[in-house]
Amino acid sequence: MGVGVAYYGGRVLSNVAIVAVFWTSNVAVDLQQQVGSFYTAIASSSYIDWLEEYDTLGLTGVGGKLGSDQHIGRGKLTGAFTITPSTSATTLDDGDIASELAAQIAAGSLPAPTLDSAGNVNTVYMVEIPPGYTVTLLGGMSCTDFCAYHSTVSVGGKSVPYAVLPDSQSCVRAVCGQGFDDETILRSHELAEAITDTESGLVSAADIAAGKDVYPMAWAGDGGTKGEIGDLCFQGFVGDHDEVAGYEVQKLWSTFAGACVVGVPICVAGVTPPACRPCTAYDNGAACSAPTTVCEEATGTCRACEGLECSAMTDAGSGADAGLHGVSDADAGAGATDAGPGETRVRAGCGVTGAGAAGVDAWLLVTALGWTWRRRRRGRLLS
Numbered sequence: 001m002g003v004g005v006a007y008y009g010g011r012v013l014s015n016v017a018i019v020a021v022f023w024t025s026n027v028a029v030d031l032q033q034q035v036g037s038f039y040t041a042i043a044s045s046s047y048i049d050w051l052e053e054y055d056t057l058g059l060t061g062v063g064g065k066l067g068s069d070q071h072i073g074r075g076k077l078t079g080a081f082t083i084t085p086s087t088s089a090t091t092l093d094d095g096d097i098a099s100e101l102a103a104q105i106a107a108g109s110l111p112a113p114t115l116d117s118a119g120n121v122n123t124v125y126m127v128e129i130p131p132g133y134t135v136t137l138l139g140g141m142s143c144t145d146f147c148a149y150h151s152t153v154s155v156g157g158k159s160v161p162y163a164v165l166p167d168s169q170s171c172v173r174a175v176c177g178q179g180f181d182d183e184t185i186l187r188s189h190e191l192a193e194a195i196t197d198t199e200s201g202l203v204s205a206a207d208i209a210a211g212k213d214v215y216p217m218a219w220a221g222d223g224g225t226k227g228e229i230g231d232l233c234f235q236g237f238v239g240d241h242d243e244v245a246g247y248e249v250q251k252l253w254s255t256f257a258g259a260c261v262v263g264v265p266i267c268v269a270g271v272t273p274p275a276c277r278p279c280t281a282y283d284n285g286a287a288c289s290a291p292t293t294v295c296e297e298a299t300g301t302c303r304a305c306e307g308l309e310c311s312a313m314t315d316a317g318s319g320a321d322a323g324l325h326g327v328s329d330a331d332a333g334a335g336a337t338d339a340g341p342g343e344t345r346v347r348a349g350c351g352v353t354g355a356g357a358a359g360v361d362a363w364l365l366v367t368a369l370g371w372t373w374r375r376r377r378r379g380r381l382l383s
């Protein structure tokens with residue numbers, strides 16, 4: 001299945017620093033208690049390692065845009081913070097959330113974004129919305145038109161990514177999933193897209209729809225109209241996820257593997273690309289973990305350290321690679337036929353998903369700024 005993605009010249013997140021934001025203390029208890037542990041586990045897992053295929057090192061974006069020259073590696077949880085917003089409204093537009101985030105950062109109630117060595121933002125704010133709230137985005141409504149989204153707000157001249165996670169358990173008919181596993185699937189999707197398409201929220205929806213210059217978009221399919229690496233693989237929680245580091249995460253499009261995956265393992269003897277990927281020096285101590293912590297770049301495989309390398313490997317063996325999964329295209333046939341405009345799309349208890357024949361309609365539910373607008377323009381909002 002699937003179509004590829006292209007690079008449009010924008011930033012990615014080098015080493016993600018996740019700030020979980022609880023919009024008041026009324027956020028669902030399971031999320032308040034567990035989402036931090038989930039982010040800690042996933043940010044330093046094999047789910048992130050293979051995303052180096054979306055590095056922008058030395059790349060030029062479509063149309064000749066100067067790229068951001070970044071490597072994507074493992075990250076961490078900065079912390080979880082409960083905010084007291086300036087508004088008590090329970091219907092929140094994306095603009096309200098973005099300005100509240102900026103204000104909370106300015107007031108020191110949320111940690112300021114951290115930067116990589118070149119000054120690019122590393123921090124993403126994952127905003128949890130309590131049950132009983134409705135979030136609107138370009139006229140679309142949570143539960144009805146989207147389950148979650150990620151976007152970008154400019155703070156102090158920096159592009160700061162954030163994701164908005166309305167309480168999916170309170171959506172009627174479980175249209176946005178049911179249970180903590182589906183919540184982690186949604187969050188992994190948005191996290192991965194914030195990492196690989198950090199500044200997409202700065203691109204005008206009209207420009208995306210019109211096929212105009214979409215800089216500073218980073219990695220997306222067809223100028224954003226075909227979605228990002230998570231959208232290309234979302235199937236409404238059916239056959240579109242796997243376990244990494246003890247949590248269910250959504251599969252993401254790998255151009256390298258030509259498939260939806262939760263990881264691409266490092267090659268070992270007898271296994272060849274695209275079923276595996278050659279390691280790079282960036283994998284030392286991470287994807288190449290104990291007892292083989294060093295990437296032998298000539299062969300693209302991990303080996304044990306030798307001599308001085310060993311004392312230089314301060315992080316040897318700490319990599320949480322236990323969950324490394326193989327390439328899988330198990331959801332290739334899982335996409336239902338597009339039900340078409342005006343028809344109810346119901347699949348396997350998930351309510352309103354409509355994965356097209358190639359799976360590319362799956363981005364309807366989990367949307368970024370541009371896609372919802374495009375759906376409205378075409379008069380095909382889901383109901």
Ligand SMILES: [Zn+2]
Pocket residue numbers: 189190193228230231363366367368
């Ligand atoms: Zn998405």
